[in-house]
Amino acid sequence: MNAHLSRREMIAGGGLVVLFALGPQATGQGGGVEGQANGEGEVAPGLPGSLGQHPVLDSWIRVAADGQVTVFTGKAELGQGIKTAIVQLAADELDIGLDRLTLVTADTHSSPDEGLTAGSHSMEDSGTAVANAAANVRHLLAEQTARLWDVPVASLSTRNGQVTDGNGRTLDYGAIAANLSLHVPARLDIPRKPIGARRLIGKHLPRIDIPAKLTGGTAYVHDMKLPGMLHARVVRGPAEGTQLIDPDVAAMAGLPGVDRVVSEGRFIALLGRREWPLVQALRILGQLEWERPGEPIPTGDRAAVVKGLSPRVEPILDRQDESGGEAVRWVAARYTRPWLMHGAIGPSCAVALLEDGIMTIWTHSQGVNPLRGAIAEMLGMPPERVRCVHVEGSGCYGHNGADDVAADAALAARAVPGRPVRMLWSREQEHGWEPLGPAQVVELRGGLDAVGRIIAWNHQVWSNTHVTRPSRAGDLIAAQELGRGFTPASPRSLPQPEGGGDRNSIPLYALANARVTKHFLQDMPLRVSAIRSLGAHMNVFAIESFMDELALATRSDPVAFRLRHMADMRARTVIERTADRFAWGRRTPGTLRGHGFAFARYKNLGAFCAIAMDVEVLRDSGRVVVHRAVASVDSGDIVNPDGIRNQIEGGILQSISWTGHEAVAYDERSRTSYDWSVYPILRFEDVPLSVEVDLVDRPGQPFLGTGEAAQGPAAAAYANAIAAATGRRLREMPLTDDAIRTRR
Template sequence: MNVRIRFNPDAPTNPGRRRLLVAGSLTVSFALFPAADVLAQRATEDAAPDATSAALGGLPGNLAGTPLLDAWIRIDERGEITVYTGKAELGTGISTGFIQIAAEELQVRPEDIHLITADTGSTPNEGYTAGSHSTADSGTAIMHVSAQVRVLLLESAGEKMGVSAEQLRIRNGIIAAPDNRTLTFGEAVSGLDLRRNAEPQSQLIAPTRHHVIGQSIQRIDIPGKVTGGASYVQDMRLPGMLHARAVRPPSYGARLISIDSQVERMAGVVKMVRDGSYLAVVAEDEWQAIQAMRALERSALWETSAKLPTPATIYETLLTLPRREIQVAEQHGPAQSAVRTLHGRFTKPYLCHGSIGPSCAVAHLDRGKLTVWTHAQGVFPLRGGLAEMLGMKPEDVRCIHVPGAGCYGHNPADDAAADAALIARAVPGRPVRVQWMREQEHTWDLFGPAMVTDVRASLSATGHVIDWQYEIWSNSHNQRIDNAGRLLGAQYLAQPLAPAPPKPIPMPEGGGDRNSIPLYSFPNFNIQHHFLPDMPLRVSAQRGLGAFMNVFTIESFMDELAAAAQVDPVEFRLQHLDNARGRDVIELAARQFGWNPRRARHAGHGVGFAFAQYKNLMSYLAIAVELRVVPETGDVQIERAIAAIDCGQIVNPDSVRNQVEGGILQSASWAMYEQVQYDSERIRSYDWSGYPIMRFSEVPLHVEVHLIDRPGAPFLGTGEASQGPTSAAVSNAIADATGRRIRDLPLAAGGRLREFTFR
């Protein structure tokens, strides 16, 4: 059974905070301000103008960066509607959601809207598609532009029909007067100039009148994916297209000494591309390119120099690396006497993105203009990096997003695009498709950083947390394309480009310190981030960034504190939580799970609970997990995972459930099984046997996601909400089943529990 509860949008929310995102040479700022109505998504029953944005002197969503209406929506005189977004479809369903938002505000059918996503030649520049910001930022912009265009269409139609705009109604894209005269959108838009700036106020459709928003309409990207249709950049085939493979060094920083030039004479080989230590081969078909790549791999002579840290002592290494100290947050309340103090240190290994489809890109250099089809998450920053790498003008480079078969974070999609661009330059006039191999994807991934967290907390005589001391050791979680040197291929050219130095992401978004501030009410706390600029392995953004580890630590330790206070874990959380919306999701998840504080504990059977608000700014999610541990083997089977989420106003309920379900499985896989294998010279987990992920036999037997809908409230984003809470809930359930707390991830390396014995 799935429960969807609708709440008043006036419900309180946490104070928002300001975020600044720097993408290459472009600076895009997004604002999240106090109160639930700030994003101007509220509307009254009669669709009165929303004045909240005007009062704050800003434009809603991402309109501040691109304020022109016709940058977002265009309607031609045939009435065809095209909506533009700078965000990329990564499998989250945002394309369908944006169509629903625009259709609702324009009062047309979803099938009447054509959506164009993430194309430097036609869409707004919205930076990266990351951090669960797509609907909150781009969706909000599309909603307001659509509402304002609707008003302009009605005004234009009113002038043409000789009646006031207030007397007109729109039904399925037809504008009707009281006397039944009608105009199409195409007729109404004739003579209407939409090249004007958006206004801070919008006459939004009242939530009570919604017919499209809030409905689980079929996602537009699913049919092709389930029927084997061309859905991904990996499926692209262009006329006259060549196939290419890059030849990667055996280890970080290796220098190419010599190659066998005879490879260029192999059947089908068109060209061998070498620039310093960058090496690739181009052929007429894919198999010929693979054969030539393998021949080059066998014959190439490399000088290696990589020295990687000892895996067995990696966490000690992190604790001793040079660091930049960042005081994340602190609060000093009244001093209280502590009756008990607990301490714990938690560790997380390097994690691979494990994209099911290895990275791919297609590039075509034609008459001095370069077009790149890519599954990168930021086509505009990528365009800047490619232009710098090739010495071209940015306006001569066009990057078009095409979905890739697996992403969620900074995987090698940008690097594959750089390969395609470098190789296309060597064979101008013909499109070139570059497909990475599995071992390249795993070996040269930008891993999620290894982390260490340390927490010390004290309890009062009443069983309340009175002091919380928290530390984080982490590398950068963002090595996206600030400059061309961040592209792998550019680092191996004869004139190599150095990557921009790593920088921490400021809070409240945060990088390694994302979600490090507990949402709970602790009178005294201190959070310290030891930012580590030196990166032993190649790392960057992975879904949720530091939130995965920080929520895992916080919520695991909350269970330890609850046990010390002899209070039920759910009740313990509620005792420390003043946030009304947070309490709502905790209570809903516990109720739907059938959480029983007085349950009898049985060895081998455990239940666990966890909660977080993503970034303390976005969606609230609570989850309860039930699992069994096989006494003879230590194998773990998750039997049930029951989650509740509040992501503000829901556009497509089924899409929200899809995202939370997928996040639960991915987070459980990270927590249970995944870790990068390496030695002192190179990465060793170069295939699925070396880097196992959750298999079908290990998927939870039952997953439910219950929704709290808040019509008219801001969109809060869904994609990463379940990453942190799931890992902690699984860990808490294992501790309940075995009587032992495991603080080092993965919990079940090799498929079985560490330190396995029942207590």
């Protein structure tokens, strides 16, 4: 990976692009050249996806004189397979071979600003934009050819990067593009290719990002090697909220292998030509004294701690229909989730280089544009002088330490102009400093009528904010350490329909009377932010566990009980297909083996997903063996079937890990989960023995976000299966072996 000479860099900078207009171009937020590269102009809200925010076609697609096509997306590859899906969409809609297409992702210098890669929005926003931009470009190429040949455009067709009249006359895209500007707005009236004419969409295409990961190639930002690169480690207290007491910077400079110490305020970084001496130096400095200023962390019963924080009550839903009758029976339950780590296998890493007055940062941040603004403010540089380029990290799953380590790298690189600096956190720093997924409490109360139908529903959720991603310098750890008065932004409550802690708190079931209330907790005893699926994991766990409890109270089959309350036909389809493929049955008498079921539509806007699990609880240990998991998912129009299966399979495994194993440990002074021994994640021996994913394809329908669709249903299906196997309901995550053995 070369910072200056790669083909990607040349194309992104415009070296081979011939489609820019010769007249003035619209400028973006940064102005100047960078605004031109992003192709930002007036918003066109009628256009689909992110095309409405970036309607100029060369923001998305450029065609070089040799016929090579460069496609740009503001979304980042996080392991969800977005690179592969975008390539399929673009190549199919443009009618070109895969060998003629280069994809550039999430680069503040060249790609459209699509904000964060989060919330399972990549296909809905960027995939939709690229597909429609590609259709527009294909049409413009045909129109230009029709003018050159003086024939009706309807008489022409495209194939393999050429426009043809069907009678042997062809013209290559590159030759057409030499006299055509794509710096024009997209048109809403240009149709995409007919479904029957698709070559790649809906087909399995091997993942672009996988080979290097499997073979040990250059896959992650951790793998970057640049000429003259220095290694770096940051020196801090053991966890967020702590700080070192009078560290001896001069002594640090004398440690073997430390070539330079960068010190400003409380920010300290060690730089050296070799990495291992810095690792040893950091181990020595791990013995430094530290303190936690401010209030101690509240400890004790999780529900009491969470509910004891100052809430701001926010009504989410108040649906009332008095014609439904009166409840003859009430059921109530409380469910809790602990603080969770992202659990990235590779600690956070970034590479930074200050050269010719430009700070370039290679980062695995999920939001390169917001990060650029925060780092520019921290450095006191104009935003157009800061460039953030996304390179994959080894693990993601939300707002981990990626943004903070990028700021660390930038401060270190500023001290050594012309030398790239690779900053890597230690495992202990990752566990101690990354933002956590918030702890949550959900209390549910349901009223049943005489025939066992739900006629009243009350859902209350207590949660911190789920978003502290950097929007300004004060949101970065390094900026807070500089002593310049940078402070974090105030905690934000994300609104519905997507929500934060209340995501998926509104059930999709047909309930005549339903109230949902969010208790937004502004106090944050531990640093928190977004973790995959935000509040959906907890809320679906609670709702779908409670649906089982209500079914049990009415002596109903759990699947039949759900269908009785479900009017949405697409939801009914995935529920019925899952039950059918699973051969649904509740429990084998006389055994500790049971079946569990759960359903949700992610955010009530994204993919529909139902999951059934067959689990066995081992009698002596309480260990849970997942024999089988079956899922059915409706993601709308399917671009890459295997990519969707990857996401659902991975979501099931991650959710089992969260639900059955993970919880951050802490005391009054700091977190105490500093490594994998005290923060257990799912091991290979606990992976389901069989996972089957059934896909409901709906060609021509909008893309529905899939990346986080499985977390909630998998959690509830797991819990419901354990309850079916043991006859006891566990409502406090994690559902550990000890908890199961104790309650059995």
